[in-house]
Amino acid sequence: MPAHSExxxxxxxxxxxxxxxxxxxxxxxxxxxAAWLLRSGSEWAVATDSIGYLALAHGIREGCGFAAxxxxxxxxxxxxxxxxxxxxxxxxxxxxxxxxxxxxxxxAVCGVxxxxxxxRYGAAAAIVAAAIVALDPPTIxxxxxxxxxxxxxxxxxxAVFGSLCNRALTAGLLYGAAALVRPVxxxxxxxxPVPFLLSRRWIRAAGALCLPLVMLGAWAARNYxxxxxxALTVEGPMNLYSYTVPAVISLVxxxxxxxxxxxxxxxxxxxxxGDQREVIASARELSPHDEISWRLRSRRGS
Numbered sequence: 001m002p003a004h005s006e007x008x009x010x011x012x013x014x015x016x017x018x019x020x021x022x023x024x025x026x027x028x029x030x031x032x033x034a035a036w037l038l039r040s041g042s043e044w045a046v047a048t049d050s051i052g053y054l055a056l057a058h059g060i061r062e063g064c065g066f067a068a069x070x071x072x073x074x075x076x077x078x079x080x081x082x083x084x085x086x087x088x089x090x091x092x093x094x095x096x097x098x099x100x101x102x103x104x105x106x107x108a109v110c111g112v113x114x115x116x117x118x119x120r121y122g123a124a125a126a127i128v129a130a131a132i133v134a135l136d137p138p139t140i141x142x143x144x145x146x147x148x149x150x151x152x153x154x155x156x157x158x159a160v161f162g163s164l165c166n167r168a169l170t171a172g173l174l175y176g177a178a179a180l181v182r183p184v185x186x187x188x189x190x191x192x193p194v195p196f197l198l199s200r201r202w203i204r205a206a207g208a209l210c211l212p213l214v215m216l217g218a219w220a221a222r223n224y225x226x227x228x229x230x231a232l233t234v235e236g237p238m239n240l241y242s243y244t245v246p247a248v249i250s251l252v253x254x255x256x257x258x259x260x261x262x263x264x265x266x267x268x269x270x271x272x273x274g275d276q277r278e279v280i281a282s283a284r285e286l287s288p289h290d291e292i293s294w295r296l297r298s299r300r301g302s
Contacts, residue, residue: 018123022114022130029110029134033103036144042095050146056085057092066222076226078234081219083181084148095146102143102150109157110134116161152182163195168204169211176212180219183233189213 036044046054055068056077064073066082091098110133118126133139142149155178162171175192179185189212193205216232224230246260 018118018127021127022111022118022123025127025130025134026107026111026114029130030103030107032134032140033106033143034100036103037096037099042099045095045099045144045146047145047147052080053085053088053146053148054092056080056082057088060085061089061092078223078227078229080235081180081183081233083177084151087151087181088146098146099144105150105154106139106143107134109139109153112154112157112161116164119165148182152178152185155181156185156188159192163192163208166195166204168193168196168201168208172208172211173215175208176215179212179216179232183235186216186232189216 052068055070055074056066059065059067059069059073059077062069062073065076066085067076068074088098091101110130113133114126114130117129139149139153155174159171159174159178162168162174171192175185175189179189189209192208192212196202196205196208220230220232223232223234227234246257246264249255249260249263250257
């Protein structure tokens with residue numbers, strides 16, 4: 001019989017194959033993020049910002065439109081965007097379930113990153129990428145509270161990888177949805193058509209850019225209708241008025257920061273809960289010299 005070279009076929013155990021390793025990492029990401037649920041109760045899930053989102057979710061459920069619900073329906077909201085309050089509506093009586101869903105979002109981001117990396121760079125790179133996402137402390141800790149970050153991360157990851165995978169409409173839709181959850185994504189819309197422009201796929205590039213612009217334009221039009229401000233959010237002017245101005249006043253005049261902050265907070269409250277027209281106008285037209293002079297006069301008068 002002719003001599004045959006002996007072949008050694010090493011068959012990895014099923015659990016040691018790349019697909020199984022990645023799946024185990026994704027499950028580990030879910031378990032890590034869901035570990036917050038080992039605590040009893042759900043009051044720990046409500047952060048300071050969560051209160052506003054929950055009030056808006058209650059308003060949506062009670063038919064107030066996009067307005068906070070306290071004793072009754074508040075004025076139309078133009079500071080926050082509707083994405084996260086809409087997500088919260090089914091979970092208003094089940095905060096722990098919302099935290100679990102957010103943990104699923106975190107695990108899904110891990111899976112999306114792994115799938116894209118494997119397609120482009122192979123199994124070993126996918127395993128490393130999945131492990132980095134699964135063990136990333138910031139994305140783990142944001143899961144434990146009712147805040148926008150977990151949903152935003154999933155939408156933005158899907159948008160970025162959708163663009164890179166030639167999914168123009170999917171990418172555009174997810175970019176728009178991400179900006180409606182966190183307006184910080186608004187400047188990122190310019191990235192949506194870039195992969196298609198580089199490959200000269202003009203129609204896809206137009207679709208990837210125009211779809212989110214239509215989505216955000218529609219919400220800006222709604223804000224103009226209810227508050228006279230054509231913008232996705234008035235968070236910029238409000239933050240300027242509430243946080244930046246008091247620090248400047250304190251630095252220039254020597255007024256204690258806490259006093260300057262109280263003065264700004266009083267100005268916001270005097271505009272009425274949820275009715276931010278006057279505060280927006282004040283923030284946009286604010287003269288630091290006038291404000292500082294006012295504070296100095298107030299000090300002399302006291």
